[in-house]
Amino acid sequence: MRGRFAGLLPWSLFFAVFGLVPLLAALVLSFYSMNPLRPDLTHWVGGANYARALGSPAFWHALRTTAIFVVGTLPATLVLAYVVAALLSRLRRGEAFFRAAIFFPATLSMVVISLVFKSLYAEQGLLNGWLKGLGFPAVHWLQDPRLALPSIMAMDVWASVGYYAILILAGRKTLPVEQLEAARLEGMRALAIERRIILPHVKPVILFVVLLNTVRSFQIFIEVFVLTRGGPLESTLTLVYHLYERAFYHFEMGYACALAYLLLLLVGVILLLQRRLIARAPVEVPAEMPLAPAVPRGTGRGAA
């Protein structure tokens, strides 16, 4: 028994130092006015940081931008990931290669991805080169306030689809081959099988993907930091980037912590809602969904 828990110790220590302590420290700090350059002047302000955030137009603007990002990327990522997973499952040859290729962006750091897209989106970049070849004028992907956020969203969808597609693919592969064969013998068409058998089966995975993508999308920071720094005209000012600016440019650590907790609260509410949805799903949700793609063993190769 003792040995079993001893194995958890390294992770628990790591989590306590780099997860739990900052989390609790941030909660305490959110009720203080704290300038990291003058920690001696730190003083209690109660809920003033929260009140200030809720009355700040910049906070609501950043929240709106973040919400647009989440709402804009979530359906696109989900649909594309589902389609890719369906296509991958139908491959008769080279599935391993395509699976690896699709998953490849997930192995890259978001900084690297952002830097690559920075050159793709450049005025003389590949995208404008294609447009020019087709006779269209160059587009200012990151300089145009109307296009900057959609450009980042498109990049994010590209970077996320592979990971989620592999999760959905893993879910599809848990469907027993016999069930599919029976459906085919009964004369069901491919689309009907997809809609009436496979989709309900992978629904918990889809809901998990929705949940995970929502949480991660609300945290969008690196893409904005590398590509636009919140501009132009604050069109890409997301909540976490706003929080970063308040903390490290204005040295308002207490206020930044309050912003972080408002974000946590918001994401928490969404998480609860989605957990309720998952609970209503017809198929039992696996207790622990793998964070890396995994094909179930011992049940034979899934045919979905």
Next chain:
Amino acid sequence: MGSRGHPVVALWVALALAVAMTGCGRRDRGTTTVVFWQFSPLPAIQPVLDKFHHEHPGIRVEVEQLTWQSGREKIVAAVAAGRPPDLCEIGSTFLPGLVADSTLIDLTDSIADLKPELRGWRVTEYLGRSYAIPWMLGTRAMYMNADLMRGVGLPPENPPTTWTDFARAVEQIDAAGPDLKGFGMNAGEREVLFKKFMPFAWGNGGDILDSTLTHSVVYSPQNVEALRFYLSLKPFSLLDRQEMLDEAFTRGRIGFTISGPWMLRKLPESAPQLHFVVILMPRPGKDRGTPASFAGAEALGIFRGAKEKSAALTLARFLVREENAMPLYIATGNAFPAAAAAVEDTYFVSHPRDKVFVQQLQTAVAPPVHPRWVEIEEILNSELEEAIYGKKPADEALRSADQRIGALLQTGR
């Protein structure tokens, strides 16, 4: 999917813990160890420090290179953790915040003898007191594509010196081809906009705050005229981030761009076929205004919580000497020694393009050191961005900036 940013707070605490675990300033068997954080590559700074060790065998320097991406956060985390370096290189845009928060020690009385020997004191002083020692000075000058000038019938040997001549050259180059643009105008990176516009305003006699630093003078006829002129270049300009403008200039696609000395080393390597000239910024008229530019500085500051203040000051005094700062410029090519004697260095005789930057420094202006500079800069940049994106005309943007800065100054700190 790729790893995303975890809450900034986690990063913050991790940084604080990391710096807390590093040893700062300690004595060991009669040798004092000075922890020195700076931004130059270690191969560039090490020979200078070797010389220091030779001159001061009782002091050992533990040097660390900061990155431009995260250096600021690391410094803040170190100060918050109560373990700052003994000596730190601090950029002029970061300095006012540190001064305002009394994070740096007042060096005025310890460095009075250095005053006549160094330039750039404006960026280190607040209310007549010096909180850092200017080490290296940076400025921007105008890069001109000589071939494009020649292509539109303008002799590059006779570059534009006034706004009128400059605007004409920009317009002509822009009209010379569909892939060409006359000027590179910064956009999409709000944080640098005032640095690119204010040279025109300063050259025209404008400014941001009055001499007492208590009132905004942003909404002045000089500034409005300068912004109107700057915006008149927009139709003939490529609007992009600095790195993209630098790249476009490298590819020979823009006639003029305002950039720093780092391009001097980069261009001959990346575009050996490019014929370019570095010129002073244009002035409002032949007999009017100055060819002003933005002046920044890398200064050496000692934090209140530093362990080895005296040894750190010895190191700082050594580093700012012309013979020690000049090798750093030659190695990095980023900023010029603040030592006044460096102007006469023979290096500039054999490097005429570098010398233009030294000349440009004579008329370059540094933004004011004010406790609320970060907010002032933010307001200025956001209003300039509105003007560049056509959301507000020049006078309205500056009037709005003036009102917002005025209100900010009235609230005090």
